[in-house]
Amino acid sequence: MSFLKPYIRRFAALIAINGADADLNRKQVVNITYLLSAMVGIMSALVFFVYGWFTESIVHILGAMVSVIGYLLSIKGYAGCARVLFPLACATYVSICTFRFYGSDSHFAWLLIILAAYSVTGFRVDRGKAQFVVCAFALMMFAFIELFAPKTTPYASLDVRLLIALSTFVASACMIVLIAGVVVTKLRKLNEHLRYLAEVDDLTKVHNRRKVLAEAANVFADSMLSNQACCFAILDLDHFKSINDRFGHETGDLVLQKTAAVMKNTIRKSDWIGRYGGEEFVIIMSNTRTEEALKLMESVRIQISDLRLAYNGLDKKLRVTTSIGIAGVDAETQRYEQVLARADKALYQAKDQGRNQVVFAGKDMEAV
Numbered sequence: 001m002s003f004l005k006p007y008i009r010r011f012a013a014l015i016a017i018n019g020a021d022a023d024l025n026r027k028q029v030v031n032i033t034y035l036l037s038a039m040v041g042i043m044s045a046l047v048f049f050v051y052g053w054f055t056e057s058i059v060h061i062l063g064a065m066v067s068v069i070g071y072l073l074s075i076k077g078y079a080g081c082a083r084v085l086f087p088l089a090c091a092t093y094v095s096i097c098t099f100r101f102y103g104s105d106s107h108f109a110w111l112l113i114i115l116a117a118y119s120v121t122g123f124r125v126d127r128g129k130a131q132f133v134v135c136a137f138a139l140m141m142f143a144f145i146e147l148f149a150p151k152t153t154p155y156a157s158l159d160v161r162l163l164i165a166l167s168t169f170v171a172s173a174c175m176i177v178l179i180a181g182v183v184v185t186k187l188r189k190l191n192e193h194l195r196y197l198a199e200v201d202d203l204t205k206v207h208n209r210r211k212v213l214a215e216a217a218n219v220f221a222d223s224m225l226s227n228q229a230c231c232f233a234i235l236d237l238d239h240f241k242s243i244n245d246r247f248g249h250e251t252g253d254l255v256l257q258k259t260a261a262v263m264k265n266t267i268r269k270s271d272w273i274g275r276y277g278g279e280e281f282v283i284i285m286s287n288t289r290t291e292e293a294l295k296l297m298e299s300v301r302i303q304i305s306d307l308r309l310a311y312n313g314l315d316k317k318l319r320v321t322t323s324i325g326i327a328g329v330d331a332e333t334q335r336y337e338q339v340l341a342r343a344d345k346a347l348y349q350a351k352d353q354g355r356n357q358v359v360f361a362g363k364d365m366e367a368v
Protein backbone atom coordinates (compact mmCIF):
# COMPACT_ATOMS: atom_id res chain seq x y z
CA MET A 1 0.00 0.00 0.00
CA SER A 2 2.82 2.38 0.83
CA PHE A 3 3.90 2.54 -2.83
CA LEU A 4 0.53 4.17 -3.56
CA LYS A 5 1.11 6.93 -1.02
CA PRO A 6 3.12 9.32 -3.24
CA TYR A 7 0.50 9.02 -6.01
CA ILE A 8 -2.36 9.64 -3.59
CA ARG A 9 -0.49 12.60 -2.11
CA ARG A 10 0.25 14.02 -5.56
CA PHE A 11 -3.41 13.70 -6.54
CA ALA A 12 -4.55 15.33 -3.30
CA ALA A 13 -2.09 18.20 -3.82
CA LEU A 14 -3.69 18.93 -7.19
CA ILE A 15 -6.85 20.28 -5.62
CA ALA A 16 -5.90 20.72 -1.98
CA ILE A 17 -5.83 24.31 -0.85
CA ASN A 18 -2.42 25.75 -0.12
CA GLY A 19 -0.84 29.16 0.09
CA ALA A 20 -1.33 32.29 2.13
CA ASP A 21 -5.14 32.20 2.21
CA ALA A 22 -5.30 28.45 2.59
CA ASP A 23 -6.92 28.37 6.03
CA LEU A 24 -9.54 30.86 4.95
CA ASN A 25 -10.30 28.87 1.79
CA ARG A 26 -10.57 25.60 3.71
CA LYS A 27 -12.94 27.27 6.16
CA GLN A 28 -15.00 28.43 3.19
CA VAL A 29 -15.16 24.86 1.88
CA VAL A 30 -16.30 23.57 5.28
CA ASN A 31 -18.87 26.37 5.63
CA ILE A 32 -20.26 25.94 2.14
CA THR A 33 -20.44 22.16 2.56
CA TYR A 34 -22.51 22.65 5.72
CA LEU A 35 -24.77 25.21 4.05
CA LEU A 36 -25.21 22.91 1.06
CA SER A 37 -26.17 20.01 3.34
CA ALA A 38 -28.55 22.22 5.31
CA MET A 39 -30.14 23.26 2.02
CA VAL A 40 -30.53 19.63 0.88
CA GLY A 41 -32.01 18.74 4.30
CA ILE A 42 -34.54 21.58 4.26
CA MET A 43 -35.52 20.98 0.63
CA SER A 44 -36.05 17.24 1.24
CA ALA A 45 -37.97 17.93 4.45
CA LEU A 46 -40.31 20.28 2.59
CA VAL A 47 -40.92 17.82 -0.25
CA PHE A 48 -41.62 14.93 2.12
CA PHE A 49 -43.86 17.15 4.20
CA VAL A 50 -45.92 17.98 1.12
CA TYR A 51 -46.14 14.23 0.28
CA GLY A 52 -47.34 13.59 3.84
CA TRP A 53 -44.23 11.62 4.89
CA PHE A 54 -43.83 13.33 8.25
CA THR A 55 -41.27 10.99 9.88
CA GLU A 56 -38.85 11.44 6.96
CA SER A 57 -39.50 15.13 7.03
CA ILE A 58 -38.44 15.28 10.70
CA VAL A 59 -35.26 13.24 10.05
CA HIS A 60 -34.32 15.65 7.24
CA ILE A 61 -35.00 18.64 9.49
CA LEU A 62 -32.70 17.08 12.11
CA GLY A 63 -30.05 16.62 9.40
CA ALA A 64 -30.41 20.27 8.42
CA MET A 65 -30.12 21.30 12.09
CA VAL A 66 -26.86 19.36 12.51
CA SER A 67 -25.55 21.13 9.39
CA VAL A 68 -26.49 24.52 10.85
CA ILE A 69 -24.77 23.60 14.14
CA GLY A 70 -21.63 22.59 12.20
CA TYR A 71 -21.74 25.89 10.30
CA LEU A 72 -22.10 27.87 13.54
CA LEU A 73 -19.20 25.94 15.13
CA SER A 74 -17.06 26.78 12.12
CA ILE A 75 -17.82 30.50 12.09
CA LYS A 76 -17.46 30.78 15.89
CA GLY A 77 -13.88 29.57 15.56
CA TYR A 78 -14.25 25.85 16.33
CA ALA A 79 -13.01 24.97 12.86
CA GLY A 80 -11.38 21.67 13.93
CA CYS A 81 -14.63 20.42 15.53
CA ALA A 82 -16.68 21.54 12.55
CA ARG A 83 -14.32 19.80 10.12
CA VAL A 84 -14.59 16.44 11.94
CA LEU A 85 -18.31 16.65 12.65
CA PHE A 86 -19.29 16.79 9.00
CA PRO A 87 -18.14 13.31 7.91
CA LEU A 88 -19.78 11.72 10.96
CA ALA A 89 -23.03 13.64 10.56
CA CYS A 90 -23.16 13.01 6.80
CA ALA A 91 -22.56 9.25 7.15
CA THR A 92 -25.13 8.94 9.96
CA TYR A 93 -27.73 10.89 8.00
CA VAL A 94 -27.24 8.82 4.84
CA SER A 95 -27.29 5.54 6.80
CA ILE A 96 -30.49 6.35 8.70
CA CYS A 97 -32.26 7.49 5.54
CA THR A 98 -31.18 4.47 3.49
CA PHE A 99 -31.72 1.76 6.12
CA ARG A 100 -34.93 3.16 7.52
CA PHE A 101 -36.72 4.78 4.61
CA TYR A 102 -35.41 4.51 1.07
CA GLY A 103 -33.45 1.28 0.67
CA SER A 104 -30.19 0.93 -1.24
CA ASP A 105 -32.00 0.99 -4.62
CA SER A 106 -32.62 4.70 -4.04
CA HIS A 107 -28.82 5.27 -4.40
CA PHE A 108 -29.02 7.87 -1.65
CA ALA A 109 -25.66 6.47 -0.45
CA TRP A 110 -24.03 8.20 -3.42
CA LEU A 111 -24.38 11.38 -1.37
CA LEU A 112 -21.28 10.07 0.45
CA ILE A 113 -19.29 11.05 -2.63
CA ILE A 114 -19.46 14.55 -1.14
CA LEU A 115 -17.29 13.22 1.69
CA ALA A 116 -14.57 12.04 -0.65
CA ALA A 117 -14.44 15.48 -2.31
CA TYR A 118 -14.60 17.16 1.10
CA SER A 119 -11.68 15.11 2.40
CA VAL A 120 -9.44 16.48 -0.36
CA THR A 121 -10.43 20.16 -0.13
CA GLY A 122 -11.30 20.48 3.56
CA PHE A 123 -7.96 19.32 5.01
CA ARG A 124 -4.41 20.56 4.66
CA VAL A 125 -2.12 18.63 2.33
CA ASP A 126 0.16 17.74 5.23
CA ARG A 127 -2.84 16.25 7.04
CA GLY A 128 -2.70 13.30 4.65
CA LYS A 129 -3.79 10.94 7.40
CA ALA A 130 -7.01 12.86 8.10
CA GLN A 131 -7.77 12.99 4.37
CA PHE A 132 -7.14 9.28 4.05
CA VAL A 133 -9.27 8.39 7.09
CA VAL A 134 -12.25 10.48 5.90
CA CYS A 135 -11.99 9.17 2.36
CA ALA A 136 -11.69 5.53 3.53
CA PHE A 137 -14.56 6.07 5.98
CA ALA A 138 -16.76 7.39 3.15
CA LEU A 139 -15.94 4.37 0.94
CA MET A 140 -16.50 1.92 3.77
CA MET A 141 -19.84 3.44 4.71
CA PHE A 142 -20.85 3.43 1.05
CA ALA A 143 -19.96 -0.26 0.69
CA PHE A 144 -21.64 -1.10 4.01
CA ILE A 145 -24.88 0.63 3.05
CA GLU A 146 -24.94 -0.81 -0.45
CA LEU A 147 -24.29 -4.34 0.87
CA PHE A 148 -26.40 -4.43 3.99
CA ALA A 149 -29.23 -1.95 3.64
CA PRO A 150 -32.49 -3.46 2.41
CA LYS A 151 -32.86 -2.98 -1.31
CA THR A 152 -36.33 -1.54 -0.96
CA THR A 153 -38.41 -0.61 2.06
CA PRO A 154 -42.14 -0.36 2.51
CA TYR A 155 -41.64 3.38 2.30
CA ALA A 156 -39.86 3.33 -1.01
CA SER A 157 -42.31 4.13 -3.74
CA LEU A 158 -41.10 4.87 -7.26
CA ASP A 159 -41.85 8.58 -6.72
CA VAL A 160 -39.67 8.77 -3.64
CA ARG A 161 -36.81 6.84 -5.27
CA LEU A 162 -36.85 9.26 -8.18
CA LEU A 163 -36.92 12.19 -5.82
CA ILE A 164 -33.98 10.86 -3.82
CA ALA A 165 -31.95 10.13 -6.96
CA LEU A 166 -32.65 13.69 -8.14
CA SER A 167 -31.66 15.36 -4.87
CA THR A 168 -28.50 13.20 -4.64
CA PHE A 169 -27.63 14.26 -8.17
CA VAL A 170 -28.25 17.96 -7.40
CA ALA A 171 -26.20 17.85 -4.18
CA SER A 172 -23.28 16.06 -5.89
CA ALA A 173 -23.40 18.50 -8.81
CA CYS A 174 -23.33 21.44 -6.35
CA MET A 175 -20.31 19.92 -4.64
CA ILE A 176 -18.48 19.46 -7.94
CA VAL A 177 -19.27 23.08 -8.89
CA LEU A 178 -18.03 24.19 -5.48
CA ILE A 179 -14.77 22.29 -5.84
CA ALA A 180 -14.27 23.55 -9.38
CA GLY A 181 -14.86 27.08 -8.01
CA VAL A 182 -12.27 26.59 -5.29
CA VAL A 183 -9.73 25.18 -7.75
CA VAL A 184 -10.32 28.00 -10.24
CA THR A 185 -10.00 30.63 -7.48
CA LYS A 186 -6.79 29.00 -6.34
CA LEU A 187 -5.36 28.98 -9.86
CA ARG A 188 -6.41 32.59 -10.41
CA LYS A 189 -4.70 33.72 -7.22
CA LEU A 190 -1.60 31.76 -8.14
CA ASN A 191 -1.63 33.38 -11.57
CA GLU A 192 -2.00 36.85 -10.08
CA HIS A 193 0.90 36.18 -7.75
CA LEU A 194 3.08 34.89 -10.59
CA ARG A 195 2.21 37.93 -12.70
CA TYR A 196 3.06 40.19 -9.75
CA LEU A 197 6.43 38.44 -9.37
CA ALA A 198 7.08 38.75 -13.11
CA GLU A 199 6.14 42.42 -13.38
CA VAL A 200 7.01 44.13 -10.12
CA ASP A 201 10.41 45.10 -8.76
CA ASP A 202 10.82 43.44 -5.39
CA LEU A 203 12.66 46.30 -3.66
CA THR A 204 10.83 49.39 -4.87
CA LYS A 205 7.43 47.84 -5.67
CA VAL A 206 7.23 49.72 -8.97
CA HIS A 207 7.16 47.77 -12.25
CA ASN A 208 10.33 46.08 -13.36
CA ARG A 209 12.26 46.84 -16.53
CA ARG A 210 10.54 44.14 -18.63
CA LYS A 211 7.03 45.35 -17.77
CA VAL A 212 7.73 49.06 -18.19
CA LEU A 213 9.43 48.49 -21.55
CA ALA A 214 6.47 46.39 -22.72
CA GLU A 215 4.19 49.29 -21.75
CA ALA A 216 6.53 51.75 -23.46
CA ALA A 217 6.10 49.78 -26.69
CA ASN A 218 2.29 49.78 -26.25
CA VAL A 219 2.04 53.48 -25.44
CA PHE A 220 4.33 54.33 -28.35
CA ALA A 221 2.26 52.21 -30.79
CA ASP A 222 -0.98 53.84 -29.55
CA SER A 223 0.48 57.30 -29.90
CA MET A 224 1.61 56.61 -33.49
CA LEU A 225 -1.80 55.19 -34.42
CA SER A 226 -3.82 57.97 -32.82
CA ASN A 227 -1.34 60.72 -33.69
CA GLN A 228 -1.17 61.83 -30.06
CA ALA A 229 1.81 63.14 -28.14
CA CYS A 230 3.59 60.94 -25.62
CA CYS A 231 6.72 61.43 -23.52
CA PHE A 232 9.26 59.14 -21.85
CA ALA A 233 11.42 60.21 -18.91
CA ILE A 234 14.48 58.57 -17.41
CA LEU A 235 15.31 59.46 -13.80
CA ASP A 236 18.65 58.73 -12.16
CA LEU A 237 19.51 59.40 -8.51
CA ASP A 238 22.56 61.62 -8.13
CA HIS A 239 25.78 60.34 -6.56
CA PHE A 240 24.00 57.24 -5.41
CA LYS A 241 27.25 55.28 -5.20
CA SER A 242 28.51 57.67 -2.55
CA ILE A 243 25.26 57.21 -0.55
CA ASN A 244 25.93 53.48 -0.54
CA ASP A 245 29.58 53.99 0.30
CA ARG A 246 28.99 56.49 3.13
CA PHE A 247 25.80 55.19 4.71
CA GLY A 248 25.70 51.54 3.71
CA HIS A 249 23.76 49.43 1.25
CA GLU A 250 20.70 49.20 3.50
CA THR A 251 20.36 52.99 3.55
CA GLY A 252 20.83 52.94 -0.23
CA ASP A 253 17.92 50.50 -0.49
CA LEU A 254 15.78 52.73 1.73
CA VAL A 255 16.56 55.73 -0.49
CA LEU A 256 15.50 53.72 -3.54
CA GLN A 257 12.23 52.74 -1.86
CA LYS A 258 11.39 56.26 -0.68
CA THR A 259 12.23 57.98 -3.95
CA ALA A 260 10.33 55.35 -5.94
CA ALA A 261 7.32 55.96 -3.66
CA VAL A 262 7.51 59.71 -4.38
CA MET A 263 7.60 59.05 -8.12
CA LYS A 264 4.72 56.59 -7.89
CA ASN A 265 2.59 59.00 -5.85
CA THR A 266 3.29 61.97 -8.11
CA ILE A 267 2.64 60.49 -11.54
CA ARG A 268 -0.91 60.23 -12.88
CA LYS A 269 -3.00 57.07 -13.09
CA SER A 270 -2.42 56.87 -16.84
CA ASP A 271 1.39 56.97 -16.49
CA TRP A 272 3.65 53.95 -16.11
CA ILE A 273 6.70 53.80 -13.90
CA GLY A 274 9.35 51.09 -13.78
CA ARG A 275 12.82 50.46 -12.41
CA TYR A 276 15.10 50.61 -15.42
CA GLY A 277 18.36 49.66 -13.71
CA GLY A 278 20.05 50.01 -10.29
CA GLU A 279 19.10 53.63 -9.42
CA GLU A 280 17.45 54.47 -12.73
CA PHE A 281 13.71 54.67 -13.33
CA VAL A 282 11.58 55.15 -16.45
CA ILE A 283 8.27 57.00 -16.58
CA ILE A 284 6.01 56.59 -19.61
CA MET A 285 3.47 59.37 -20.12
CA SER A 286 0.82 58.63 -22.72
CA ASN A 287 -1.20 61.40 -24.37
CA THR A 288 1.13 64.00 -22.80
CA ARG A 289 2.62 67.11 -24.38
CA THR A 290 6.14 68.30 -23.64
CA GLU A 291 5.13 71.16 -21.30
CA GLU A 292 2.95 68.85 -19.26
CA ALA A 293 5.71 66.23 -18.98
CA LEU A 294 8.23 68.87 -17.96
CA LYS A 295 5.89 70.17 -15.27
CA LEU A 296 5.24 66.68 -13.91
CA MET A 297 8.93 65.71 -13.85
CA GLU A 298 9.90 69.02 -12.28
CA SER A 299 7.41 68.27 -9.52
CA VAL A 300 8.97 64.80 -9.02
CA ARG A 301 12.47 66.33 -8.90
CA ILE A 302 11.47 68.97 -6.31
CA GLN A 303 9.66 66.47 -4.10
CA ILE A 304 12.65 64.13 -4.10
CA SER A 305 15.08 66.93 -3.28
CA ASP A 306 12.76 68.05 -0.46
CA LEU A 307 12.85 64.57 1.12
CA ARG A 308 14.78 64.31 4.36
CA LEU A 309 15.47 60.67 5.12
CA ALA A 310 16.39 59.42 8.57
CA TYR A 311 19.09 56.77 8.38
CA ASN A 312 20.63 54.22 10.72
CA GLY A 313 18.22 55.34 13.44
CA LEU A 314 20.09 58.68 13.75
CA ASP A 315 18.49 62.09 13.99
CA LYS A 316 20.52 63.25 11.01
CA LYS A 317 18.57 63.45 7.78
CA LEU A 318 19.82 62.48 4.39
CA ARG A 319 19.12 64.54 1.28
CA VAL A 320 19.04 63.04 -2.18
CA THR A 321 18.59 64.61 -5.60
CA THR A 322 17.73 63.26 -9.01
CA SER A 323 18.50 64.14 -12.62
CA ILE A 324 15.82 63.63 -15.25
CA GLY A 325 15.91 63.40 -19.05
CA ILE A 326 12.70 63.65 -21.08
CA ALA A 327 11.97 62.94 -24.74
CA GLY A 328 8.81 63.02 -26.80
CA VAL A 329 7.72 61.36 -30.02
CA ASP A 330 8.52 63.51 -33.05
CA ALA A 331 8.04 63.24 -36.82
CA GLU A 332 11.28 61.26 -37.26
CA THR A 333 10.60 58.70 -34.54
CA GLN A 334 10.02 55.17 -35.78
CA ARG A 335 10.67 53.00 -32.73
CA TYR A 336 10.12 53.54 -29.05
CA GLU A 337 13.79 52.74 -28.37
CA GLN A 338 14.68 55.98 -30.17
CA VAL A 339 12.60 57.99 -27.69
CA LEU A 340 14.28 56.20 -24.79
CA ALA A 341 17.73 56.81 -26.29
CA ARG A 342 17.00 60.56 -26.59
CA ALA A 343 15.68 60.66 -23.01
CA ASP A 344 18.91 58.96 -21.91
CA LYS A 345 20.96 61.54 -23.80
CA ALA A 346 19.00 64.32 -22.09
CA LEU A 347 19.65 62.66 -18.73
CA TYR A 348 23.41 62.67 -19.36
CA GLN A 349 23.19 66.33 -20.23
CA ALA A 350 21.37 66.96 -16.93
CA LYS A 351 24.21 65.15 -15.13
CA ASP A 352 26.83 67.13 -17.07
CA GLN A 353 25.15 70.43 -16.29
CA GLY A 354 25.39 69.86 -12.53
CA ARG A 355 22.63 67.29 -11.68
CA ASN A 356 19.36 67.90 -9.77
CA GLN A 357 17.63 69.18 -12.90
CA VAL A 358 15.26 68.19 -15.72
CA VAL A 359 16.39 68.36 -19.35
CA PHE A 360 14.15 67.92 -22.36
CA ALA A 361 15.68 66.27 -25.44
CA GLY A 362 15.07 69.04 -27.99
CA LYS A 363 17.24 70.41 -30.75
CA ASP A 364 18.89 72.75 -28.23
CA MET A 365 18.67 70.72 -25.04
CA GLU A 366 18.33 72.93 -22.02
CA ALA A 367 17.80 72.44 -18.36
CA VAL A 368 14.43 73.59 -17.06
Ligand SMILES: Nc1nc2c(ncn2[C@@H]2O[C@H](COP(=O)(O)OP(=O)(O)OP(=O)(O)O)[C@@H](O)[C@H]2O)c(=O)[nH]1
Pocket residue numbers: 203236237238239240241242244248249250251252253256277278279351
Ligand atom coordinates in the same frame (compact mmCIF):
# COMPACT_ATOMS: atom_id res chain seq x y z
N1 LIG B 1 21.67 50.01 -2.24
C1 LIG B 1 21.57 49.64 -3.51
N2 LIG B 1 22.47 50.08 -4.40
C2 LIG B 1 22.35 49.74 -5.68
C3 LIG B 1 21.31 48.93 -6.14
N3 LIG B 1 21.44 48.76 -7.47
C4 LIG B 1 22.53 49.45 -7.85
N4 LIG B 1 23.09 50.06 -6.77
C5 LIG B 1 24.29 50.92 -6.71
O1 LIG B 1 24.05 52.12 -7.39
C6 LIG B 1 25.32 52.71 -7.67
C7 LIG B 1 25.25 53.42 -9.00
O2 LIG B 1 26.42 54.17 -9.11
P1 LIG B 1 26.83 55.00 -10.39
O3 LIG B 1 26.30 54.30 -11.62
O4 LIG B 1 28.31 55.20 -10.33
O5 LIG B 1 26.05 56.32 -10.30
P2 LIG B 1 26.02 57.50 -9.20
O6 LIG B 1 26.94 57.23 -8.05
O7 LIG B 1 24.58 57.67 -8.85
O8 LIG B 1 26.54 58.71 -9.98
P3 LIG B 1 25.75 59.64 -10.99
O9 LIG B 1 24.68 58.79 -11.60
O10 LIG B 1 26.77 60.06 -11.98
O11 LIG B 1 25.22 60.78 -10.20
C8 LIG B 1 26.32 51.55 -7.63
O12 LIG B 1 27.18 51.74 -6.54
C9 LIG B 1 25.47 50.31 -7.41
O13 LIG B 1 26.12 49.38 -6.60
C10 LIG B 1 20.37 48.45 -5.17
O14 LIG B 1 19.41 47.71 -5.47
N5 LIG B 1 20.53 48.83 -3.89
